[in-house]
Amino acid sequence: MDQSWTIYFAGRSLFYVEADKYRPCFDVVNILDTIKSLNIGVSIVTHDLNLKNCLKENLKDVQVYGRKELRHSFKDKTISNTKSVFIGPSDDDLFISASYKLLYINPGWSHEHGPKAEQYGIKIRRVEQLISMLKILVNQHKWFYKLKISEKSELISLMSANSYVVGKKEKDVLDHFQEVLKRRGTVYKDALTFHLLSGMMQYEELYDIDYWGEMPSSGMEPSAILVEFKDRCRYLTGKKTKEPILIRYRKIIKSHSLSKDERLKLGAGRLLDSVKINPYYEGKLKDKTICIIDDYVTNGATTEMARNLLEKTGVKKIIFISLGRFLSNYGVTYQKEDYQIDGNIYGENHKYSRKEIDSSYGTNAIKEDEAKNEVKEIYDILNGTGDE
Structure with a gap:
C-alpha cells in the first residue's frame, strides 16, 4: 500500500525544553508508532544538532531533518509536499507550512505558541485527539x-x-x-x-x-x-x-x-x-x-x-x-x-x-451522503466518545 500522508513534527511539539534539556511531552515512541500504523509517514524537524543526532540513533523508520534541510528538500522536490501535515507551536512552523502548502496544526499541549501560530493554526489540544483526527484524514474525504x-x-x-x-x-x-x-x-x-x-x-x-x-x-x-x-x-x-x-x-x-x-x-x-x-x-x-x-x-x-x-x-x-x-x-x-x-x-x-x-x-x-459520516466522527472525537 502506498503511503498517503506524511506528518512533520517540530521538535518542540514532541519535547518540552527545560534548562536546555528535552523532556517528552508524552510517550513519543508509542504515539509515533500509532501514527505509522495508520500508513502515515513520520518525520521530525529540529535545528538542535544534539537532538537531531539522538533521534536518529533511537527512532526507527523516522526521518529527521534540520529546518534548512527540509526547506531545500521541498524546494528542489527531493520530497513531495502533497498530503503533508506540519505540527509545531512556533510562527516559523506556520511559515514553513504556508511556504510549501502543508496543513498546519498548532499543538495545544505545547508550553509556548507564536502569535501567528495562534491566529492561523488549527489548534488540537490533546495528542489523543490528534490521532483520532488523523484517522479521519487518511480516509477518502468526501465533499457533500x-x-x-x-x-x-x-x-x-x-x-x-x-x-x-x-x-x-x-x-x-x-x-x-x-x-x-x-x-x-x-x-x-x-x-x-x-x-x-x-x-x-x-x-x-x-x-x-x-x-x-x-x-x-x-x-x-x-x-x-x-x-x-x-x-x-x-x-x-x-x-x-x-x-x-x-x-x-x-x-x-x-x-x-x-x-x-x-x-x-x-x-x-x-x-x-x-x-x-x-x-x-x-x-x-x-x-x-x-x-x-x-x-x-x-x-x-x-x-x-x-x-x-x-x-x-x-x-x-x-x-x-x-x-x-x-x-x-x-x-x-x-x-x-x-x-x-x-x-x-x-x-x-x-x-x-x-x-x-x-x-x-x-x-x-x-x-455524496457518505460525507455525513465524517461529521459524526468529528462529534465523537470532540466529545471524547470516539475511538481515541
Whole structure:
C-alpha cells in the first residue's frame, strides 16, 4: 500500500525544553508508532544538532531533518509536499507550512505558541485527539455536494446543512457549526477548519488558486468568521493578497425576511445592485483562478450574483466553497441565472438584466451522503466518545 500522508513534527511539539534539556511531552515512541500504523509517514524537524543526532540513533523508520534541510528538500522536490501535515507551536512552523502548502496544526499541549501560530493554526489540544483526527484524514474525504455551474465556475459544499432530517449526533455538530458561522461562536471552530482544510488538500485544484475571497454579508461589514477561514486558506496555499474581492456597498434585506417564492422570483437581481468587485483587482483577475468562501448555499442567488460579476472580468476559473448546503426535498435546489451586465463592475453604477433562468439546474449536482459520516466522527472525537 502506498503511503498517503506524511506528518512533520517540530521538535518542540514532541519535547518540552527545560534548562536546555528535552523532556517528552508524552510517550513519543508509542504515539509515533500509532501514527505509522495508520500508513502515515513520520518525520521530525529540529535545528538542535544534539537532538537531531539522538533521534536518529533511537527512532526507527523516522526521518529527521534540520529546518534548512527540509526547506531545500521541498524546494528542489527531493520530497513531495502533497498530503503533508506540519505540527509545531512556533510562527516559523506556520511559515514553513504556508511556504510549501502543508496543513498546519498548532499543538495545544505545547508550553509556548507564536502569535501567528495562534491566529492561523488549527489548534488540537490533546495528542489523543490528534490521532483520532488523523484517522479521519487518511480516509477518502468526501465533499457533500458538487455542481458544475458553467464552463468557468463550480460549487462545492463541505457538508449538508439540513439539521432537521438527521440523527442526534449530526444535528448537534451542525447546530454548533451554525453557532460558529452565524453568531461567531468559538465552539467547534477548529474542527470545522480542520474539516475544510483537510478536504482542500485532497482537492488538487484548490492549490492553484491565485486569489481567495469571502462572500459579503447582507450588511456593510464583512463576516469575521468567513474572513478568518479565507485567511487560513490563504496561508495554507501561500498567498499574500488579503484584500476582499467582493464589496457590498449597499445594505440589503436579509434573505430569511423574504418568502421562498419571493427569493426565487427576485433571484440574483436582488443582490447585483449592492455588490461590486474591489477596484484593487481591476485588470488583475483576467486568466486567474479564484475561490470564494461562503457559509451556506440554499437556492444559489448569492453564488449567481458573484458568478455573473466575476465571469465578466475574464477569470480562468471560479471555485465557490460553501461550508454548508441546504437541500430541499422538493422544488428548486439551485437556480442558475445568466445576466447581461453593462457599466463599471468595479463601481456602483453597473446595470443588469436577466437573460436566462433555469430553476431546475441543481439536478445536475453530485451529492455524496457518505460525507455525513465524517461529521459524526468529528462529534465523537470532540466529545471524547470516539475511538481515541
